[in-house]
Amino acid sequence: MTVRIGILGYGNLGKGVELAIRQNDDMELAAVYTRRDPATVKIATEGVAVRTVADLDTGNEPIDVLIICGGSATDLPEQTPKYAALYNVVDSFDTHARIPEHFANVNAAATGANNVALISCGWDPGLFSLNRLFGNCFIPEGKDYTFWGKGISQGHSDALRRIPGVADAKQYTIPVPEALEAARSGQNPELTTRQKHTRECWVVLEEGADPEAIREQIVTMPNYFDEYDVTVNFISQEELDRDHAAMPHGGFVLRSGQMASGDTSVIEYSLKLDSNPNFTSSVLVSYARAVARLAAEGSTGAKTVFDIAPAYLSPFDGDYLRAHML
């Protein structure tokens, strides 16, 4: 079975999905859908159409799964329910607090149309979520730790760029090595926000801006920076473009606790990614395979990574998986 993928939105994530499909022989890119004028969007794959988002409205596009590559703030809450009523879909909705509401909306749309809709896929939410769930099952009495980084936080970079006088900026979230070691120790330490992560800012000033005033605004910014140890570095636009254009990320999920016997167990899962969007895309493509298979079996409704048996993700069949990976 070849899975025909549609990509909605051609930003970093959409471009990553396009590339990830090339590493999966049983998947093919059917079309890219854009809100821009399709004539202005040049994609990396020859012979594949760029179409307008309005073309999706018929529900008749020749795709098995639509991977929706929009943003969580405004795009996905609208797009995913809309297109789940027309196609099988996958999204990477990552506003943790709004997941229950998003799930309910998407589930109503997908169930009514007999489609499968996987929400909140990627690595967090996604693979990190799986490891939180597994950890809580296997170590029922314990503590969870999630560390992010070292990596670029889009939200914190955006917050820096909204400060008047800041021309451009990137922010790295960095786990504190001592906190990571403490979590690994199995001693179940209590760790504060400040103890777990530091934040490193690379800021390009507009002409005439006062660096000390801006530094003060950054380190006192509520929610984003005030609870952290923050370093602020001022550099030129050329330096920012040269040294901070990549999108690395990653992190750690740990669960530690005591078995009923009193013995300690520690589970650790980590990712080290040169490119956050390219790895996330690869996860989305694997889960799109699972969605196509579940839909072919007659499954319907909204799903999360918790609902997908791992074998559905793989291009290999059960015999192969048992012989080679079990």
Place this chain on the structure above:
Amino acid sequence: MTVRIGILGYGNLGKGVELAIRQNDDMELAAVYTRRDPATVKIATEGVAVRTVADLDTGNEPIDVLIICGGSATDLPEQTPKYAALYNVVDSFDTHARIPEHFANVNAAATGANNVALISCGWDPGLFSLNRLFGNCFIPEGKDYTFWGKGISQGHSDALRRIPGVADAKQYTIPVPEALEAARSGQNPELTTRQKHTRECWVVLEEGADPEAIREQIVTMPNYFDEYDVTVNFISQEELDRDHAAMPHGGFVLRSGQMASGDTSVIEYSLKLDSNPNFTSSVLVSYARAVARLAAEGSTGAKTVFDIAPAYLSPFDGDYLRAHML
């Protein structure tokens, strides 16, 4: 729903399952089944019967899932198909090369009886297998690394004890730190058997045995030791009992490779376990919950961890999991 668990075999693993049930409020121990005289087996749980293995033959024991805690060499190939024809079962069959054959035998028995039978559960095979599968999906072009330890290898300890002149022995498998770092680097190094692990032996000699002759026999033993750097320490039985009675284990599964874009991704999963059997038991109990639920839904046949959606493992429902762990 309360899941009533039967335990077949009351060794380290069976005892661990008994304890693990105490950390799961929705599970209860129904009975322990033994091949010994039940009157001679004292279990840790008051008010629960120890029964003879023959009592299982009716198929009428009041249990939802039987966790079979026998050995992979001779017990499980016989027991799991036999009891899968009578009950839902879970085993921890870990002879990797014979898994396809075991699966086929168990599947025939379970399917014919409309039972669910999960084989090869635990951490390797089991959780490590899941991470091999996930890693191969998300990084299709890459390399796998599995490291074991630091921990007691039962098979290697047994091999030492079979040497004439050896009264008792324990063997630790130890990952080589430099090899682990190389695997983490994302450079996809080729690592030989000798480069990946060292083996550390703690040996009690029988009176009059020649230590140098026994050391030579150990380090040249084919399959077990000849391809490794081995250290052999001779100690007294008292020292062995005092310092090497615990059963720690653990290990690392890594997958590293390049996305289609050329960016490198590294996934690492690791376990650090004070007690191998007690953690393994906790994994078996979580999967027994999944087996009970699958059976209640009408599923039948042999399964592996690849076939179980993660949500089935948790005592919490979908709403809770999405709100708290996604």
